[in-house]
Each structure stands twice: as structure tokens, then as C-alpha cells.
Amino acid sequence: MRPEARIAKGFRDIEAQELSGLDDMLSTIREVYERYGFVALETPALEYTDALGKFLPDQDRPNAGVFSFQDDDEQWMSLRYDLTAPLARYVAQNYQTLPKPFRRYAFGNVYRNEKPGPGRFRQFMQFDADTIGSDSMAADAEMCMLAADTLEALGIKRGDYVIKLCNRKLLDGILEGAAIDASDLANRVVVFRAIDKLDRLGLDGVEALLGKGRRDESGDFTEGAGLHPVVISKFIGFLRAALHENAERTRIQASGGRYEWRSLLDALRGSFGHHKLADEALTELESLGVLLDAAGYFDGRTAIDLSVVRGLEYYTGPVFEAELTFPVKDGDGNTVRFGSVGGGGRYDDLVARFTGQKVPATGFAIGVSRLQAALSLVNGRKDTPPGPVVVLVLDKDNVADYQKMTQELRNAGISAEMYLGSSGMKAQMKYADKRNSPCVIIQGSDERAKGEVTIKDLVEGAKAAAAIKDNKEWKEARPAQLSVPQAQLVDEVRKIIARHRG
């Protein structure tokens, strides 16, 4: 029984064209991160499951969302599902020797055993920056600025994105203010999740999820949080105000006005009264606001958005989300909203899992794969990367000569290859065309007798062919090719390449 040649579900092959775009993206991001003073760190893709903290509660088995297996000694191992958990492990392990605060960046593939969807894969790349060991809001403010600078460095125009920020403590405060029992964790999570879906389902959808539940277009039913109608109306009122505030901010900033973010905080302060968590949240939000405002980043690049929830468990303070705000058409002409392309926040308890010592930390991660998908829809298809000069093989007896020529080109720093297949000249030309070669080197018996080589410029040839309708005519004209003494091979090829890359 032969196996079927098939790729694993949720995974994908990435070809040369996309890889070169990815390289460009990664080096751009790296440049920005290094400018902010972060230092590189690479950790393994595989970790012990307990180090990642992903055992199911009260069970001897890892969470279903992570790819896991048992090693020879029956220890559970898992593929990393983000870059933050391995970082916490690394910091805990090397705490004594690291400079504190420790500021590092990392990029790499992470893995999630979840249902794949459009633009959602089970292996994808993240580019992460974290500051460990600082409880200053300045560290959080930097994350927002870093995010904005990075998106702009990648070519996303100001106004086409926004780094939204909020604070987990504020949400906790709202829950307590809404008289939800603090010990009722399950219900709190349901409420958070419902609010997190605001941008997708709208106020009505969230209202349904806070109450009895919601039936979607396919007829499937989602159980709701079952809150009392009075409590629900409080939430909806708050979210409606948050949306209204966002619209106001957008409108004022679009017309070049100055948005008074402090009045939003004042209004919240009034509505919460004296509540410990809410006070902390508002103080932190204000510090962040002052810092971002002073740096000039509160001009629409970053903004307080009270509907941001994210990070349902481990975030402990400020949370950020990078969102693309412009609509984009996909290959089928449908408008897609890409939404979130990155996020982060403060997590003060992750290292303490290992050491017992509370280590404040904050970070931000860009979803590289997702962002690249968005950018490629915006920028259209990139050119295929330039291929090698192809040395044609006309006489099989002279392979040694052809290969010598090829080496000559390579030694001169020119990407080149001799045709290694077995087909005739016509097929070799097609091959060079498909490889996107700048030119081919032809030496048949005529040229060899004269000590020459013929160089055919494929780029010029393509242009010439566009103007000529009759095949015989253009073949006889032999456009865009020249014969030169073999000694000048490298120089002439250099000229052609320079002409097309210049």
C-alpha cells in the first residue's frame, strides 16, 4: 500500500517567493526590535510540558490544544504554543546571571493543536519582545511604541493600524462592580469571552452570550453566561459607551483635532467610585497615557479602547492589541477584515511559577504569518525571485566545458547553473524561463569553433517578442542575444545582470 502524498492538516509548504518576502519582513522587524535595545534569544521548539504549564487541571495529561507526546522515560513533552512560556522558563533557570531588567526578542514557529481556518494554521511564526523585571509603565508604553514603529517599518501607513490598549484590572473591576461572585471563575471566563467577541458579533451577539445564549447562522447553539438582565444591561451600556468613545476618537483625530483621553478616564473614575482594582487600572492607564502622549504616540497610532479583553488567564495589567483598520479584498474579491495582527500585555506571575519570586514582566508579539498574509493582499503578488544564469547543454560530450563555464560564473559571484536535465534545447530554454533566469549561455559547435559563447538576454528577449507576432520572423532576428569571445563571458553576463537589477 503506497502512502498518499499529503500535507498534514493545518500545515503548509512555503515556496521561494513567499520565503524571500518573509526574510525581508523578519529583518525589518529585527532591526526595529534591536533599535529598542532587545537582545536575541533562541529557545527550543520542544519543552517539557510541565515547564510550559500546560497540564490539564487535576489530570496527568497535557491540554488538548498543545501537540504533545511522551519521551522514552514517559515524561510529557510539548511543542511550544507561544514564545512567552519558554522565556519564563529560561529566565527562571538563568535568573542569577541575567541582567535585570532582561530584555530579549525571539522569533520562531509556534504550534497549536486547534482547528485551522482561513489565515489560521497549526504552525505559525511569532516575533516577540519582552521586558522582564520591570514594573514600570514605561516598559509597557515602550511595547506600544515598538508595535507602532514595527508596523510602519513594514510599510503599513499611519492611520491604517491602531495599537489598542486597556487594562485587565479594569475588566476585573467591572465584573466585581457588576456583583459577579469573584470566586465564580468559570462564569467570569464566560463573560470575558463574550465581551471579546464584540467586534465580530456586535452588541446583540454579546448580549445574547451574556444571557441565554446565541444561535449562529449554521443553526448551532452556544450556551450563554445566564446573567441577570439588569447585569447584562450594565455590560451592554458600558460596551456601547466604549464603542461610542472609539467612534468619537476616530472622528476627532480624522479631522485633525486633539482627542482628550483624560476625560474618558475621568468619566470612568466617576462611574466606578472608589474601587480598588478600578483605581489601579485607571492609574496605570493614566501613566501609560501620559507617557505615550509625551512621546507623541497618542495621535491615533495608539489609543485606549475599553473593549479590548484578550489574554483571558495570564495577563495581570495592561493589555495591547495591534489591529489593521483598513478593509482588504481577498483573491475572490471578498472584503476581509484582518483585525488583530499582534498583541501583548503585562504578566507579573509567569516566572513566579518556577521560582516563587514575583517577577514583573511585559511583552508584545507580532503574528508574522498573519501579518504577511495581510500585507501580500495589500501589495499584490511580489515578483518571483531572480533565478540563476543557465548554461545550456547542447552537446552532451562537452559537459565538462559547460560545467567549467558555470564554475567560472559562480567564482565571479554570479548565481549560475548548468542544465542538469536530459531534454533538448527548446525545453532548456523553457526551463530557464521558468527559473526566471536573467540570461542563458549557449555554446554549440559554431561558437566553439570560433572560441565564442552566445549570451541570450531573456528579459530583453521577452520584451522583443511582445512586439513580434510572427514566430519565424523573430527567430530569424534572434533578438537580445550576442556572441562574444569566451574570455569575456563573465564581463558580458555582469553587464546584463546589472542592466536588469539597476
Place this chain on the structure above:
RNA sequence: GCCGCCUUAGCUCAGUUGGUUAGAGCGCUAGAUUGUGGAUCUAGAGGUCCCCCGUUCAAUUCGGGGAGGCGGUACCA
């Protein structure tokens, strides 16, 4: 995971009310053009009609199950 839709050539898709040789366009290979890619014409190759079980004289077509894909939803620490 749950709900719905889908699966025919390398790709995009027709089609068979259950019946002999299942089609198109594009792509691919070759010829027209003894040594020249992209135009044109001609020819050719390429299919377990997703898989298994059932109904039937006969299944790519009908029924059941499965797998894969798409969309929604849940999960996304």
C-alpha cells in the same frame, strides 16, 4: 468538538434522470521551426469520477459510514 455545504485530469470546473469509449479551458509534452523560452496552429500524454460498505443485472451517479476541503460556531492558555 458541534452545525451546514462541498470532493470528477496538475489547476478551474462541466457532465452522467444508474448503462459500453467521462469532457472543456488552462497547464504539461511533442511537432510545425537540423541550435532558441514568451505569439499561432496541430497532435499527444494525463482520471480507482475522495475511500469503504450496502442496494442493484449494472454505481462516478442511489443509501449508510469514513476521510479531506470550505464556511459558521466553540476552543485559542
